Amino acid sequence: MVMVGMVLSTAPAYAQHASDDREAGKGHWSLQPVKQPSIPVTKPARSNPIDAFVQAALAVKGMTLSRAAQPATLIRRLYLVMLGVPPSPEEVAAFVADQAPDAFERLVDAVLADSRYGERWARHWLDVVRFAESDGFETNHQRPNAWRYRDYVINAFNADKPYDLFVREQLAGDALGADVATGFLVAGQVDIVGSPDPVLTAQQRADQLDDIVATTGSAFLGLTVGCARCHSHKFDPIQQREYYALTAVFAGVRHGERDLPMPPEQAAELARVDASLAVLDQHLAPFAVPAPDSPPAGMTQRPAVEFARNEEQFAPVVAKIVRMTIFATSKGEPCIDELEVWAGDRNVALASNGATATVSSTLPGYDIHKPEHIHDGLVGNQYSWISNEVGGGWLQLEFAQPERIDRIVWARDRNSVVRDRLAVSYRIEAAVRANQWQVIASSAARTAFAGAIQSHAAPTYRFDAAQPSEGATSRLEQGRALLSERRTLERERADLMQSPRAYAGTFTQPGPVHLLRRGDPMQPAEQVAPGTLALFRPIEFRNDAPEQQRRLQLANWIVDADHPLTARVLVNRIWQHQFGIGIVSTPSDFGGNGAPPSHPELLDWLAQEFVANGWSIKALQRLILTSATWRQASTPLDSALRIDGGNRLLWRFAPRRLAAEAIRDCMLAVSGELNQAAGGPSFALHDIGSEYVRHYRPKEEFGPDESRRMIYALKVRTEPDVVFTAFDCPDGSLTMPQRGLSTTPLQSLNLWNSKFILQQASAMALRLVREAGDEHAATVVRAWQLVYQRAPTLDERDDAVALVQSHGLPALCRALLNSNEFLFLP
């Protein structure tokens, strides 16, 4: 009997004894110092210590390592495991022909230096840290600048950033010149639905902090710290109080966008543009008319206007009249669904509260678009007002009596159905009496609307002199030229002002943190000072320790060279992704509920070697890749299968299905469509609506942007990709230290019938003809080399040629891209 999926098959034994004993689990193997085991002496002698440890364990069972895999198999395996894409036929031929004894070592070095390595290995880390690019829950807004953390991880792997620094930067990068790295802290889901309900708000905040604490414990320490939220841990020596000490470490962290420091070259360029603009403005001053739309002082940049809901907040002001003047729309005459003016908890704009509405004009002939609908309390397009002026118009509301107002909410269509006529440039003013207007809100304080606009606004400069004369004409021409230059510079400035932003931690000094009885935010108990876990040289900070120091100290504690968990956990993760299963099969649980190591001495030897080599992940991987253990053939042996069917003793390299991203990337690589553009904003697999509650509709057409590697696809929580999610691709809602390896009929249907696969099959067919001509036998050979890195057997070739003759080359490509040999690591 066999099980589906790695996750099932690697589940540990059921926990033996739950305990509330404070000493529970203190003697557990993973909490003991890392040992320096002696390397076993084996026959035959093994030069790579990894092989010595593995061979010694095999020998106990009377087994031995398998022979080495064939060179063509080896290079395919190496590329797929380390880069996530197959080698080209030319790379295979060169390696197979290379008879030098260090040919494989050199190949390993080349692969570790390849920038595609970071793109492959970052994926594993992003799974562990539950990274996604949307908030999750019902609103599920995308995070357009979250990709910077993804790029940070890719670059960290490519640069072989020492792991201790990698950890420190993710927890406290703002103190180390690596702000983007703190994207780790806030990579998780967050419920942004705001409510005046204090219980809900407290629960949401407690959940955010729990997400950070639990992920920190599981990613870096392999501990299920989150269990101690409600009670002291049952299997590990973690008291509930310690959980809240960690909560206090992170209590100043919030989700959000973070301005990144402007690169010096950009700042210098900006200064140059500003100087030029100042000169131009002096020359243009005589032509200027008063600007209709200057932002009120003290307003900060806010999000662009949306169709479904826009909120304007301002310091309370007493007003009897409010007017909104519109200068431009996304298209056509502006439409206002409902305009609410709030005085505390009262919408004073409502007709039922005595307010009256006047407007500049009304689009004739529509009962559903009338001025009274602006403030009737009913929402939706059918209860809205539209002006009769393309790109402009105004509306005015007069209240029954002066009101102290502090908030305005307006929209195009609250129901998010109709998406046009949005006011994108506007000004809202308030007055007690007419002619005492003060601006209270304006589009100038918002990010520019992304789409096209239709403008109604008056020009800023006027060149239509009343009485043209000869001198005046040339002066006007000069003025127009200056204006044109100014516009160019303004565009340049707008680009330069885009100081890079990242979705990363934002930090403030927190107040006191309390232990919460049963994890309930409405039941706070005693105050808890920030601190580390007690299981290794505990540090407790002062109650008022500076926020950043808390995180930095925790990070330093985690990467202490003597910490029993940190190196073991990371070494095991690397091992898992190179062999398919870790030495500890529960990679994020090294506690009492986790599985014991299959090779404890090897794990410790690797861990101390890793720290001794300056926490270099590439050095560790090189050691593993060049071992005979990793280079074994994958051929099953009856005798060995009977003793160790799960290959825990590593008598062969066990084949396994590629993960979702690798399947997609490999298809694009083989079809020749792979767009290797690295880094930068993500491409979307969905068309995304802009409603408050985001809607994601799967794309059906795939262009060059969608042909980038899948790590660059916008990762959206709870919205599956219609082809590859079925291949156990997690959505980043929860940490996923180990992918499942399901086999399902939906996978078959998705790979067999989806547009994406058919498109790749067609592209591959064109590529084959391009590269091998239109003689069938030659195209078939080329196909085999591209897909499997080997030549077809005669049987295979004849079979394939027959299919091509009867149903064309795309039919062959479709089948090859669906075949097991393509989808499995050799």
Added chain:
Amino acid sequence: MILPQSDNSFLPRRRFLVDTGMGLGAIALRSLQGPQGPKSPIRPTIDPGHPYAPRPPHAVPRAKNVVVIFCSGAVSQLDTFDYKPELIRRHGQALPGHDNLVTFQGKQGALTKSPWAFRQRGQSGKWTSDLMPHLGAVADKLCFVHSMRGTTNTHGPGENFMSTGSALDGFPSMGAWATYALGSVDQDLPAYVAIPDPRGKPQSSANNWSPGFLPAAFQGTDFNATNPIRNLARPAGITAANDAKSREFLQRLNRRHAQGFEGDTELAARIASHELAARMQLAVPEVADLSNEPEHILKLYGAVTDGSKTGDVRAAYARNCILARRLVERGVRFVQLFNGSYQTGGEGVSNWDGHKDLYNQYSRHGQVLDQPTAGLLRDLEQRGLLADTLVVWCTEFGRMPTFQVGAQGRDHNPNGFTCWLAGAGVKHGYSHGATDEFGYEAIEDVVTVHDFHATILHLLGLDHLRLTYYHNGLERRLTDVAGEVVRGVLA
């Protein structure tokens, strides 16, 4: 991945017979107890070549199949099934003991009686409102739970909680757990089907039928009577002959390749999955084709529109109800049928989120839900399917007995709400638990969402304490660390 034979720590302590071929009642329950006593976890053993093979339950089940009818947006208990004479009497007064109560959207106004009258129905004399007369007429078949209590008052987390037992995204849904535990009787259809509302997806979208951290094999497959399974049909532009020949060629490729890997069952499982997929390509269009449903059945469900917009939606939802029955008929283990959607309008427009304009919105939603749902119950019963099928009607949470300040509707309220059960293993014409005199808070025989889930698993013959899956250091359950079977509702 082959099960490790040598390392005891990777073996489940208790293995099941797989595919016993016996009737459910005849399954031997011997030696179900793990070595550590009767409450040790039970992880079902899955054959990757047959992930949907039937697997035995922990105890003799009362229900073979489950149909969950999930109302998105949070249905008001006070306008449907929870009759509160005191609310009618004290209409316009303040909710006693809750001065300045602030709920999800803000301040609360006065107690407000339902705009629909309540009257007694059937033999049981159950009081239900005039909003849904068809469901009122089948009240004798229903087992109401009036004392539901949740923990969250936000839609996304609320849907997650009812569907997965966790307010967060990313946990396995009820149907995924049931399919993981029990497999399916039918091998040509997905074991677990989610039927989205004709108006679009619910608020938490696919998280409602997510496999979470369970293997992807146990995810709900979503399709309805209008939109087929994506990637199911042979693509346009590929002839039947091309498709068949290419598939045969693929299977030859895979068999040749497998010759080098005797004993590697994952390769064999993939070969089997292609065959399963091919059968599904035939079976799913057949089950989704309602063209042979007779006139009287269409009428029973209200599947014929009167041409109005509401009539169109009702007819489309009714067709989803007929699809649900057809799936159950063919042995699909778990069907999740959605009513209401956020995609085409939140805040009560396309769902039950009646904050501002409850009367007009619920008038439409009631029409959509009422007759088709009642028709489904009657049809399941007349075909004898209700004896083996548990029907669960649920929602995210309840609503306030007060109207919101400045609005004509009710705010969110997780403190008390109503769900109902019907069919296999549960009492009928029965009401369990109660809210207070205004319907604000569950006070009698309180049923948490975990209790509700424990009860559903119990009816499927599963012990919620023992059905576990190891993920990231924890032996996870549908019911987290809580839940008690609600004995009072069991027949």
